[in-house]
Amino acid sequence: MGEQASPREVKEFEEVERTIVALISGFKVEYRKDLAAEAEHSPGRIVINIDSPIFKEAKQLIDDGRKDLAAVRLIGIVAHELTHENHGVHDVEFYKEFEHEVGRLETNVIGFIKDRRL
Numbered sequence: 817m818g819e820q821a822s823p824r825e826v827k828e829f830e831e832v833e834r835t836i837v838a839l840i841s842g843f844k845v846e847y848r849k850d851l852a853a854e855a856e857h858s859p860g861r862i863v864i865n866i867d868s869p870i871f872k873e874a875k876q877l878i879d880d881g882r883k884d885l886a887a888v889r890l891i892g893i894v895a896h897e898l899t900h901e902n903h904g905v906h907d908v909e910f911y912k913e914f915e916h917e918v919g920r921l922e923t924n925v926i927g928f929i930k931d932r933r934l
Contacts, residue, residue: 821848825847828875841894841921843861853865856897857898891922899914
C-alpha cells in the first residue's frame with residue numbers, strides 16, 4: 817500500500833482531510849505516497865495518495881480559498897472508495913451503488929456549501 821507519508825506531508829494535506837474527505841465521507845483518512853491508485857479503501861478508512869494530481873489539485877484549491885470547488889472535485893474519488901466498503905469487485909452492483917454514492921455525496925456537498933461550512 818505505498819509508502820507512509822512523513823509527518824510534514826500529513827500536515828500539508830490535513831486540511832484536505834478535515835474539510836473535505838472526512839467531512840463528506842465520515843471516514844478516517846490515511847496518507848500514503850507512491851500508490852498505484854489515486855486512493856484506496858480499507859474498512860472505515862480512505863487512503864489518499866498525496867502524490868496524486870487530484871489530491872494536489874484539491875489542496876491547491878483549499879489553499880486558494882475554494883473549499884467548495886475542492887469538495888466538488890473529490891466527489892467521484894470519495895464515492896468510489898466508499899462503494900468499496902460494501903463491494904470489493906467492480907461489477908454491475910458496484911457501479912449501481914457508486915452511482916447512488918455520487919448522488920448522496922453531491923447532496924452532502926451542496927448542504928455544506930449552503931451552510932457555509934466550506
